[in-house]
Amino acid sequence: MNVGWSVTMSAEEELERVQKKFVWRVSNEVLAQLVEALVSDGVLNHWEKKYMILEEDRNTHEKAHHVIKTIMKKGDKACWTMIERLKSRDPLLSSELGLSSAPSSPSDSMSGHHKSVDPSLSSKLGLSSGRSYYSELERVKKEFVWRVSNKVLTQLLDDLVSDGVLDYWEKKPWEETKTTVSKALCVIDTVRRKGDEACRTMIKHLQTIDPLLSSELGLSSAPSSPSGDSQVKLDPEAAATKMMQVMEVIKPPSCFTPAVQTESEQISYRFSFPGPGLFQCSLTGLVFDMTQEAKLQYRIIQWDESVLTPTGKTPAGPLFDIKGPEDAVRQLHFPHCETKEALHSGSFLSVIHFSDDETSVLKPLKITDTHVVVEVPHLSAFGVVLDLIKDLRKTTIRGQILLFLRKPNAEANKKYVDMLLLPRNVPLLEVKEQHRNSDYISVASNCKLIRDETYTVHCEAAMKRQPNKAKFDMEFGPNYHATFVIDFALNTEEATITVQDQRNTEVWKHDIDLTAVPRSPLVSSSNLQELHQSGDSLERTPPVTIGPVQRNDSLFFLSWFLPRHVQRSVPRRDDRNQLLSILEDLNGEDFANFKWYLRSESWNNIEPIKVHQLSRAERRDVVDLMLQTYEITGAVKVMERILKKIRRNDLVEKLRAERRTEWCSFL
Structure with a gap:
């Protein structure tokens, strides 16, 4: 019996336990493969498949519900068969459901996995008294799956095959598995099912191939052979080196500010990464897990909802187009705007990848409080997406409220403030570029917003607020229009603005100073000469905004000789x-x-x-x-x-x- 289950729990009870998560998480592709396998096993017949389970007018969640309910009615053997088939079709989902350690046969017992361990060898492995190698792999399984590299895993597989722990036919399907995480799950689960001696062999090989990972997993003291009696001792200098390596792995990403180019309201970012490591962009929130020194260029492009809708997904963040050397990036961390509560209740986030004429959905390796982490097949367009079924429900997200003061209208004796309600993972610089003719009012912008909720804005000092109410839509560009426009008298110096939801609950409130907004600098002949002398460093200079000029102003003619990245700010027709x-x-x-x-x-x-x-x-x-x-x-x-x-x-x-x-x- 599987050690992950209680002794008295049947396979039917296990499916009952995971039913809800299975229905929400299984993909349509995996479900179709699962049903085909169950038909070939004789668990389901063709009539059940055609008329009750795979009717075209049902969505994936309804189909999954019918599948699992039908199997549960057929008894424990059918349930066990479904668990085994699901493991082979989607090992990552099986692991998330707690089914990754299903037994190799229904008659397996606990005793088959727990052999006694030599006490001296246990101490060398760092095992507590009475703990088996099988249970030790169970303890480190989660960390192993997330941390092991594809290179180490490939070498580990070769060693296990050469030792006879695995055979060639077991290894071959895993080589075709797309992600390292899925492959690692298959390997560790298969080895654990083969008993304690197989687990000991895997631990021994892992220590030899990747001693740093073994140390992090608490396996670093294993001997080179099970018969060894002497305990391995690490000299102080080597121990300090190991500790520095571990600290290097867990330290937060380095923050960088990329070079920015803007043309026709389209912003692009460039940065030369010095070498391997984690690097976070201060302007977009993107995190790059680099394997080598490389120069990357990236920008935000427009979502094509007509292509996205058939996948059952909807945008949950900007769509990033990333270009650079193919092997330079190991993983990408995309910022999301979901709250901790939403993530704990079950995440429906993934990352969509557009490549040439193909569209694929990447399963996250990890979802943190702020980012979705995925492996990079190759560089192109990536974006965080949400299941449509999840998006239909009103859920709270982390939002931001941005304010822009337009240039005063002296004739109307008014000035206007544009207020934008946006998801928090929309980069501020992108919005500023859309409103570059207005002045950004820097205030505490963070708040909680609800999808499709109606909001109102209140301000006693305002002459008018338009519209009276507005629905919050998840917009990720390329255009960022004002949600509300607030009119003030020209002499208004300060105001208090409040945003309320449809239950009149205050979600954001701030005092704003309408007199202390900085103006954009005018390019003068002195700093123009300084710009030309700086040469290549111009690419690292923040964009310069040219102030208003008269038609006979000599500064206009100077603009023809400005570097290209400055020329883009000269006012032109749309x-x-x-x-x-x-x-x-x-x-x-x-x-x-x-x-x-x-x-x-x-x-x-x-x-x-x-x-x-x-x-x-x-x-x-x-x-x-x-x-x-x-x-x-x-x-x-x-x-x-x-x-x-x-x-x-x-x-x-x-x-x-x-x-x-x-x-x-x-x-």
Whole structure:
């Protein structure tokens, strides 16, 4: 019998215990494979599969509920078969459900796993008196699964096969397992089922292959052979080195601030990582687990909900497009906005990965209070997602309330404050760029918000608040619009603003000073010369905002000679509207041809837009995708190329004329 169960608990009772978690966590793919296996075992018949379990109008949770209920009615043997099949199809889920140590046969007994251990050898292994090697692997199982590397695990498998603990056919399926965590679970569970001697052999090999991990697991004192009598002693200098290595592993990530480039409201980040280690971006919250020195570039791009919806997921964070050397990143930690209470009640978070024309959902290796951790198959677009069934329920998230003061309207004798209610994992810099013509009011922004809850804003000093109430939507860009607009008299110096939910409960309150907002600096000839002299260091200089200038101001002409990252801040007409007006002149057939060519159009070594992003994109969506991918300069060039290919030279001339008119009117 499985040592994870009580002696009197049957397989049917075990399925009853895990029923709720199984229904919510099992994927549709695993469920379909599980049913096929149960049909081949004769536990289910084809009529049960077709008409009761896999009807097309049922969602995954309903199907899973019918499967487990049907199996439980068929008795203990059927339940045991389902547990075994689930283990082989999804070992990670089996472990989470506490089923990872299921017996190799229903008749297995506890005595088969617990052999007596030589007392002298136990002391050398760090085992307490009476503890078996089997129970020692049980103790360290969770830590082993999360910490062992794929390289160590591969070598461990080879050694266990050479010792005859595992055979070739047991090893082969694990080599095809996608994640290290799933492979590690299969290995440790299989070895434990083979008895105490097999467990002792695995411990011995692990100590030889990875002594640091063995030390962290409390296995570092094992002898090289079970017959050895002398206890291994570590000299003080070596012990200190080991301790430094352990401290290096558990220390928090180093914080870095990347170089930032902005063009047409699209921000991109760049950073050169010095070598292996954990590094956290101070602007986005992303954590990179690096394997080597490398330079990465990343940015936030627009979600394509038409592609996401069929997966049963909805966005729960920004979508990051990450580029760099393929083998440079081991893991990525994506910030989420779920509360601790929501995580403890059962997390429905995962990470979606867009790669070429494929979309895959990555199971988290770990979910902390702030981040979702996943292994990196290769670099492309990643984003935290939430199960749609979870999103339908009103749940509390960690939110933020941001305030921006517009430039005063002297004619109306008013000034306006834009208030935005956002998830906390939306980077502040992204929102600031959207509202760069306003001044950010720095206040304590953290609060708790409820999905789809209606909120109101209250302020005695305000002349007007619009709208009267608004629903909180989970928005992750690219546009961040004001949730509320608050009107104040021009001479208002301070105000107290309160946000309440639909039960009139106060969720956020703050005093704001409307006179102490810093203005953006104007570029002068002196700091212009300083910018030019700094050369390559310009890339590490924060963006400079050019203040308002008159048409005859010489500073305008100086702006033509500014470095590119400063030029982007010169005020221009809305680029989106300009490109959109061109696409709106295309008929349906021309627009379809335009999108077809856009799928293969690259510019300046930038890869083309993905097919799945363009499949259902409307004209506005295409403009946003082009600006996000190529930025404004590249978007114009690419649009001109494609317009020529579809024989719309008239629109090429129109686009060039509008670009010339834009600069002439500005001059």
